Amino acid sequence: MHAIVVRQPGGPEVLELAEVDRPTPGPGQLLVKVAATGVNFIETYQRGGMYKVAHPFIPGTEAAGVVEAIGEGVEGFTVGSRVATAEGQQCYAGYTVLDAAKALPVPDGVDLLTAAALPLQGMTAHYLINSSFKVEPGQTVLVHAGAGGVGLLITQLLKARGARVITTVSTDEKEALAKGAGADVVLRYDGFPEAVRDLTDGAGVQVVYDGVGKVTFDGSLASLRTRGFLVLFGAASGAVPPVDPQRLNAGGSLSLTRPTLAHFLANPQERRWRSSEVFGAVADGSLKVRIGAKYPLAEARRAHEDLEGRRTTGKVLLVP
Numbered sequence: 001m002h003a004i005v006v007r008q009p010g011g012p013e014v015l016e017l018a019e020v021d022r023p024t025p026g027p028g029q030l031l032v033k034v035a036a037t038g039v040n041f042i043e044t045y046q047r048g049g050m051y052k053v054a055h056p057f058i059p060g061t062e063a064a065g066v067v068e069a070i071g072e073g074v075e076g077f078t079v080g081s082r083v084a085t086a087e088g089q090q091c092y093a094g095y096t097v098l099d100a101a102k103a104l105p106v107p108d109g110v111d112l113l114t115a116a117a118l119p120l121q122g123m124t125a126h127y128l129i130n131s132s133f134k135v136e137p138g139q140t141v142l143v144h145a146g147a148g149g150v151g152l153l154i155t156q157l158l159k160a161r162g163a164r165v166i167t168t169v170s171t172d173e174k175e176a177l178a179k180g181a182g183a184d185v186v187l188r189y190d191g192f193p194e195a196v197r198d199l200t201d202g203a204g205v206q207v208v209y210d211g212v213g214k215v216t217f218d219g220s221l222a223s224l225r226t227r228g229f230l231v232l233f234g235a236a237s238g239a240v241p242p243v244d245p246q247r248l249n250a251g252g253s254l255s256l257t258r259p260t261l262a263h264f265l266a267n268p269q270e271r272r273w274r275s276s277e278v279f280g281a282v283a284d285g286s287l288k289v290r291i292g293a294k295y296p297l298a299e300a301r302r303a304h305e306d307l308e309g310r311r312t313t314g315k316v317l318l319v320p
Contacts, residue, residue, distance in 0.1 A: 002320065003093035004300045007056045009049030012304040015092075017297065020058070023090070023097040025071035030098045032083060036116035036294075037091045038062035039303050039316040041236055047304065050239070060091030060318075064106060064115035074100045082106040086119035086261065092300060094320040101268060104275040109283040117149070117289050117315035120261065122278035124233065125154040127264035129161070132257055133207045133229045137162030140200055142192075142208040142223050144216050145236065146183055147174035149315040152290050153278075154209060155181040160286065166199060168192050168216070170310065177290070177313055189215070193222035204228055214238035226252035233259055236310075290314030 005018040025031040043059040045051040064084035067077055077083065077100060085091075087102040106115040128150075129135045141158055145151045146167025158165050159182035167183040169175050175186045187195050196205060204225035210216055211234030220230050228251075232240065248254040265271045281287035292314030295303040299318075306312050 001094035002297060003058045003090065004060075004297065004318075005056050005058055006047055006053075009047065009055075011048065012301040012308070014047060015059075015300040015304060017300075020093070022095050025069050025097050027072040028074060028100055029071040030067050030074065030077060030081075030083065030100050030103055031069035031071075032063070032065040032096050032098050032103075033068050034063050034091065034094055034096055034320050035065040035112035036063065037093075037297075037318040037320075038086075038116050038120055039295075039300075039307060039318055040120055041234060041307065043092075044304055044308055045235075058090035058092055060093070060096075061088050062086050062116065062120045063088055063091040063096055064112045064119075065096075066112075068095070071100075076100070077103065077105075082112060082115070084112075084115040084119050086123055087265065092297065092318060094297070102271070104271070104279070107279055107283045110279060113291060113294070113317060113319075114282060114289050115279075116317055117291050118278060118282060119275065121149040121153055121315065122282075122287075122289075123265070123274040124150055124261050125157055126274045126278055127259070127261065128154060128209055128231060128233060129157055131264055132231045132233070132259050135161055135163050135207065138164070139206045140164040140166065142196055142205045142220070143167045143183075144208070144210050144212045144220070145169070146178035146181070146186060147313045148211070148236075149290070149292075150211055150233075152177065152181045152314060153287065155183050156287055157281075158182075166196060166205065174313060181288075189219075192216075193219040196223040200225070207231060209233065211235075212237050213240050221247065221251050221254060224251060224254050227254070228252065229255045229257070231257055231259065291317060293317070294319055 213235030215237040
C-alpha cells in the first residue's frame with residue numbers, strides 16, 4: 001500500500017510517499033481501508049521535531065473507512081462496518097490497523113469524508129465546552145480562530161447552548177465563515193482584548209478558548225473577567241513561554257488549563273458519550289462540518305504547507 005513516511009525531522013518536504021507493507025490486525029484490532037484521513041496541527045509538530053517521535057514513522061491519528069478484516073476477540077464490528085477514530089496510528093496511508101476499543105461507529109446519514117473530518121475536532125469542541133469549562137446559557141465566550149475546524153464546530157455548539165460567542169479571524173473570508181457558524185461578533189486579532197472589554201462593558205469574558213497560543217496568549221488573559229478561565233488547547237502560532245503564576249493573581253484570580261483530548265477520552269463510556277453526541281448532531285443536521293480542503297495522499301506536503309501557512313479553513317483531509 002502507499003503511505004506517507006517521515007524519515008527525519010524537518011519541513012513539509014520530509015513527507016515522502018512510499019510503498020509499505022499492508023498491516024495485519026492483531027487481537028482486539030480492526031484492519032480499516034482508509035477513505036480519508038484528517039490532517040491536524042499535532043502532525044506538523046511531530047514532523048518538525050517539536051514533539052519527539054521515533055523515525056521513520058507514518059503520521060496520522062484520525063481517519064474514517066471501512067473494516068476489511070477483524071482480529072481475534074473483537075465484538076461489535078463486522079467486515080463492512082463503517083468506523084472513524086481520533087486515536088489511531090499511521091493513518092496517512094491506504095490502510096490502517098485500529099484498536100477496536102477506539103473505533104467509533106459512523107451512523108447512517110454521515111458520509112465517510114465527513115466522518116474523517118469530525119472525530120478529533122468534534123470531540124475536542126465537546127470536551128472544551130462540557131469538561132474543561134462548562135459553558136452555561138447566557139455566558140459570553142471568546143473563541144480564537146473562529147473559522148478553523150474547531151472554531152466553526154465550537155461556535156455552533158456554543159450557540160445551541162445559548163452562549164454569546166465572540167471570535168477572532170484574520171480575513172474577510174474567514175469572518176464570513178465564522179458569522180455563518182453563528183458567531184455574534186467577529187473581530188480581527190489586532191486590538192482584540194480592548195474590543196472584548198468594550199463588548200462586555202469593561203468586564204471581560206467568562207472563558208477564552210485559545211488554540212492559537214503564543215501570539216494570542218497575553219491578549220487572552222487580558223480579555224478575561226475576574227475569576228475568568230483561559231483554556232489553552234493548542235499552539236498554532238508556537239508554544240507559549242513559561243508563565244509566572246502571579247500573572248493569574250494580578251489578572252483577577254484567573255484560572256489557566258492546558259488540556260489535551262486524550263485525557264478526556266478516559267474510558268469507553270466517555271469516548272462513546274462524546275462521539276455519539278457530535279456524530280448525532282451531524283446526522284440530524286444541527287451541526288455542520290466544513291471540509292475546507294481535500295488533497296490526494298501524495299500531496300501531504302502541500303496540505304502541511306497550507307495548514308501551517310494559515311491558508312485553510314475548516315477541516316483538511318488527505319484522500320488515498
